[in-house]
Amino acid sequence: MLLQIHNRKGYLKTILPCIGICILVSCGGSAGRKVRFHDGAVVVLTGGTNISNTRKNGYLETMLLAANKKKKLYFRNMGWEGDTVYEQYREEGFGEWSGHLDSVQANIVFAQFGQMESLDGEAAIPRFIELYKKLLAAARGNNRQIVLLSPIPFEPASLSLPAAQAASVPIVNAPVDKYADAIRQLAEDEGYIFVNLYEQLTNADSPYTSNGIHLTESGHKAAAQIIMRELQLPSTYNNNWEPLRKEVVSKNNLWFQYWRAGNWAFIYGGEYVQQFSRDWKDRDHRILPEERNAIGPYLDSAELRVENAKRKL
């Protein structure tokens, strides 16, 4: 259902008329290779909480925009807490993970998986890689560029537990490094771009996470700079970009409100038939989906503000 909205009625259709004609040369290659950002490119970020949270601070997006001043880029954060290669839980009627990449006509996909998965231990790596491959095969679509971000290291030191108790917390012994290695190998085998956050964040200033798993705001900033460096793009965050970052975050809030709309069960989910989503005078008139689509113009304006802020850099 969501796909129909995107494709038929959605605002994306109207703001991205040129995407369809952009034809990219198939990628092949390895780690350290550059991402090609073309004018009008749609960049989708996928993964779990760490990716989802990039919408709240906007560092990575701001730096990528600043590095591509002359090109219009559209960022869509599709990270979702708890997403793993094993499960990307979406409510009834929401549509599947890869379908959403199609619905926004993504050109470049950043994917970060493997951190929570590493709690299953080393023995589970082959299965992890098998399913990651499968997921990426679905994401790859027609010449989509894929950037694999390695998982970040857990930071047990930021747990507020006595050492004796901390020792038994699953993240303490999880082999994230082995998962990061396996992902690097996967990227090499499949020709995806690979960014090794694991090694470089291990040396970052502590604490870089708030709870051993999730990056703090400064952790996000550090991670964004590492990603930029790995992608051979300007990798020092410039404080003059703050106005741009503010607009990015504001745009991301709107995107979140649209994409992960609350009351989903009533919009297109299991409670679709209820009176709640409808007009009190006219049952056939469905207010909630309309209100969701009404966010589109606000999102357009927010994109414009991002663009204006970028021009002022």
Add this chain to the structure above:
Amino acid sequence: MRHRVPVYLFGFIKKLWIVIFVFVLTGEHNAQNIMSVAPPEADDSVEAELASFTVAPGYKIELFASETLGIANPVAMRWDEKGRLWVLCTTTYPHPEPGKKPDDKLLVLEDRDGDGKADTASVFADSLNIPLGFELGHGGVYLGEQTELIFLEDTDKDGKADKRSVLFSGFGTGDLHQTLNSFTWSPGGDLFFSQGHNIYSRIETPWGIKRANRAGIWRYRPTTGKLDNFFNWSTASVNPWGMTFNDWGEMFHKANDPEVFYSVPGLVEESNRNYLPDIGRLVIKGSGIIIPRSGHIPDDLRKDFVLAGYYNNRIERMKVSNDSSGYKAQLTEPLVISSSRSFRPVEVSMGPDGAIYVLDWYNPIIGHYQASVRHPERDKLHGRIWRITALSRPLIQRPDLENQTVTGLLDHLRSDEYWVRYQVRRLLAAMPAEKIIPATDEWVRSLDQRDARYERNLLEAAGIYESHNTVNEDILHLLVTGKQAGARAYAAQVISKWQDRLEDPLSILQQLVNDTSGKVRLHALVALSYVHHPAAVSIAAQVFDHPTDKFIRYAWDKTVFTLRPYWEEALQQGSLQITNPGHLAQIIHNDPPSWFPAGQLVTLTKREDIPATVKNNLLMALAKTDNNSHLGYVLQEAAASHDAAMLKRLADLQLPAVPKEAITTINALLGNTRNQTPVLGGALQLARNWDLKQTAAAVSRLVQDAGVNNNVRAEGLLTLGRLEGTKAVDFLKTQAENKQNPAMLKLAALKSLCGLDLPAAVDITLKEIQQLPITVDRVKDYITPVTGQSGGIAAVTEGLERHTISPALAKTLLETLAVMGLEVPVLRNKLGVLSGNQNTVPANYDRAYTAKIVKAVKEKGDAARGEQVYLANPVCASCHHINGKGGNIGPNLSALGRGLSPEEILIEVLWPAQNIKEGYNFISVETRNNEIFQGNKVWEDKETIVLTNAAGKTERISVNNIKQITEKGSLMPSGLLDGISEEELRDLIAYLSSLGL
């Protein structure tokens, strides 16, 4: 299992006419009174609402705060130690408007002059986006806001939050009236909160991803950061709302429905999906729960539950008493009844003065499902807090807690005022451990063992250690050896938390699981689920050396499941020895490991000391092992015990081949006509399901033996059709038409025939129903065999081309289909024509028609006449409950008029598939034998689907036997009122709208 009547039990309808209404319609049934969701109260003033209250003798109700202090759409309230009341308001609810910045607020109310009314309100946090719950703690505020659990702090102490940290994110938002709510501290410093039926959460934690599907309760331990959930899949309420703890730290929670739960048996981590039995119910929905423990409250109320009856505008009261290892709660006279439909109490709370405070959402519309998101009459302006006090009893003077030394605070833990203890625990939990722990040690030493409250004081002390994540074996020992069961039960709770740092938690739990008190044994069982050690399960099994009950059995199933990763491997390798075979049987019977030696299973089943249910589970497992080679033995055992239920369970097995000795056993069972009816029925079901052609002769003899019970012969007819196939058609036809045969045999023959020659069965059916008397009961009996057959409805529709039926019969058929809950538009239309019925109800939702009827309801509706229409309609009361009477299949209608407008009620009645209530999920299941079962799905696991059908009967369908499942929307069929006149419809809606007013 009654296999041959898929959906509708014969004779259920006879109950329908004996519905007695105790409900007294006191209101006037004129046009002004019947609107419910729609018009708000004529007068929304505080004075008008105050005048709407009828208060229980000995109590009074007064206003504490209202919209004049900025309260609107209040959803939650909590106290701070200064006696200030914090109130969370969400005018953004139920959905943010595009382009509008959400600005929900957390307000702080203060009664500065102590006159029992709040004087000032300040804003602690704003710009919030539909938060539904919060609690104070650790110097800040824990707040649930959509996908996030937030911690708000006021670092510069200016009274406004200036720091916001996300503790967890990924909570679902599928329904914004079910997100995180009801935040409550346990005595040990755990923060509990809940989520509702359309919420699916995925939370990344250092202990792994915590998943909660549908309604459930979360527990957050701030000292460790660990988050866990319980009761997900809506297994203890579809929308929990309100929790409380008794003086012994036992948790209760309220469903946002009629039920109340004793939560303890389900507080097992990472457990299986089992429905927790409730301990009592309100008449209709309500939320919030407290036990009003204060010196101000009269003795007779102090141990009761007080609950917020937002649906029928009451403050309810339940009497609580012991029930084996748990409790039961019984509804008694309410504390407050309001005649205002806008009085919507959503929470109750004990205040610092000992009074009961009521949070009043004040709104004529409460429905999230039933009323439009933008219904103009959703009130966004009002919100009230009421204070209920006992007449002529002094209020409590709030102690000064803010300027207290640690010792002073600790001393307040002795208080009988629950409010004081709750605040003190919270304050002590927030202070540095190095200061608190030595002081607590000292306080414990100072406690007087002769004090009647001594052991409760110990519990409070343990709570302080827990909230600082500090193990204290001394306090634990004192609790374990406590004289009161509550103290020993709490010791088990403490062990569950400290077990990883105690030297030998299992030996203490072993002592407790063998305690003289069932309550202690229950708590010990739950605590054992936390000890991830192979021996934990064998110690837990000792609970079976004592009397058990539903709470213990529930906790046992969960504990065994949770501990499985720790006991199964050890058991297989022999490092875990369960010397008591009865215990071993209890451990494995629910799901015996696939490696478990069949020989041992046989040995266990031969023991006299294991309960029949356990033995049968083991026999079932045995039946499935080693390519069914033990089936002969299993059948012999089942036959020897004459256990019909067991025979029927075996009949559900899908078998590649049936051993000879099994056939011999079944033939022997069938050959002995002295066997009891259910046993013979079970044997026949086995013969039929396993398609044992070698039993056909024995079956045939039973069928033709007039001396045999007719139930058995009927079952035999069904079996014969299956075993002999088309060879049996002529015989079945004769039996179906034989006037000498009792109806039961004719119907069974007909049913059997349906599977072999459907048109012939339809012909006989249509001839038979023309016989007098033409009643819904009789027609239903005769039409059920064909309608329960795949393709049966179409065959009847075609059959009507071959047969002429009278308009009267056509009308009765229409009524019958409605009673049966069948959604069959084509057949209905045809019958409509044949009945000559001038049916004006459109087949699908029609706006103009709806408007016409609603207008008539308002202008001329007569509720008293409508009640007669309701009573005369056999369908309504068979499924719906009004004030203690009627069925439980459909939603309770007791206070329907308070929840829905006439327009909405009309739509529900005429086109029910438009709206479906939470927890009413109607499906149609077609089996491999082409039978059709329809009903509300109440349970589903990998082996079974359980339905409640229109007759209120529970049908268990083996997943193996399912061909197809179709979602049908609502069990309430369309066309229920085909044939009703517009005047009758108008009055019926007027009546339904008046319910609960």
